[in-house]
Amino acid sequence: MIKFAHRGASGYAPENTLGSIKKAVMMGAKAFEIDVQLTRDNEVVVYHDYSLGRVFAGEGNIKDNYLKELRFLPIKNNFSEEFSSEVFPVLKEVLEIIPKESILNIELKAIDSEKREIEDYILKNIESFPKENILFSSFNHEILKRISEKDKELKIGLLFEELPDNLEEYINESKIKPYSINPSAKFLTEEKVKDIKKLGYKTFVYTVNDVESFEKLKKYEVDGIFTDYLDRF
Ligand code: G3P
Ligand code: MG
Numbered sequence: 001m002i003k004f005a006h007r008g009a010s011g012y013a014p015e016n017t018l019g020s021i022k023k024a025v026m027m028g029a030k031a032f033e034i035d036v037q038l039t040r041d042n043e044v045v046v047y048h049d050y051s052l053g054r055v056f057a058g059e060g061n062i063k064d065n066y067l068k069e070l071r072f073l074p075i076k077n078n079f080s081e082e083f084s085s086e087v088f089p090v091l092k093e094v095l096e097i098i099p100k101e102s103i104l105n106i107e108l109k110a111i112d113s114e115k116r117e118i119e120d121y122i123l124k125n126i127e128s129f130p131k132e133n134i135l136f137s138s139f140n141h142e143i144l145k146r147i148s149e150k151d152k153e154l155k156i157g158l159l160f161e162e163l164p165d166n167l168e169e170y171i172n173e174s175k176i177k178p179y180s181i182n183p184s185a186k187f188l189t190e191e192k193v194k195d196i197k198k199l200g201y202k203t204f205v206y207t208v209n210d211v212e213s214f215e216k217l218k219k220y221e222v223d224g225i226f227t228d229y230l231d232r233f
Pocket of ligand 2: 033034035107
């Protein structure tokens with residue numbers, strides 16, 4: 001089973017930072033998940049929330065800030081001194097420290113009102129990483145459709161909170177050919193995993209941080225999980 005370092009080793013370092021990625025590499029991670037979005041000046045940054053304040057200090061939305069402004073923000077570090085000088089990370093520098101043979105899940109974050117073609121900026125920024133090792137995912141399936149139209153070879157993971165009742169019909173209507181289905185562990189049943197397998201897709205489940213859930217999902221024979229604590233299982 002693949003264990004994705006969710007936002008890096010986010011149980012041990014501030015999530016989605018270079019420190020978090022380096023920590024995951026040191027812990028032996030073979031697969032990584034990061035969240036990306038666009039700044040006001042169309043730079044691709046690695047950050048989960050749409051707004052500032054939780055991981056980096058500040059106010060307002062990422063999309064309304066220039067990269068130069070974000071780079072000055074101090075980290076709100078709840079971990080060790082080791083991470084006190086982390087700066088707001090851009091995708092390109094994160095890609096430099098992830099070993100090229102790793103599996104990399106890039107989750108595209110974009111609010112529904114986003115008018116920019118975020119996929120174009122993302123594609124321009126991933127050239128240094130082997131494309132066949134990247135899985136693009138998003139809760140925004142419209143963006144996934146657009147990015148897969150730009151390049152049919154890209155691997156796509158459809159993110160869901162709760163899976164639709166008729167997954168096959170949903171996928172057919174979406175016009176996306178996914179590589180994986182990425183559901184939340186919260187609502188996932190063994191039946192649903194069987195359905196996904198029957199349709200021929202991988203199942204990658206988020207976010208799994210306790211042993212009991214891990215053991216259950218292992219029994220369901222899911223293909224991968226996202227975890228903040230790589231060393232727990
Ligand atoms: O991709 C798995 C997981 O990261 C999705 O949810 O909110 O943690 O980005 P979130
Ligand atoms: Mg994510």
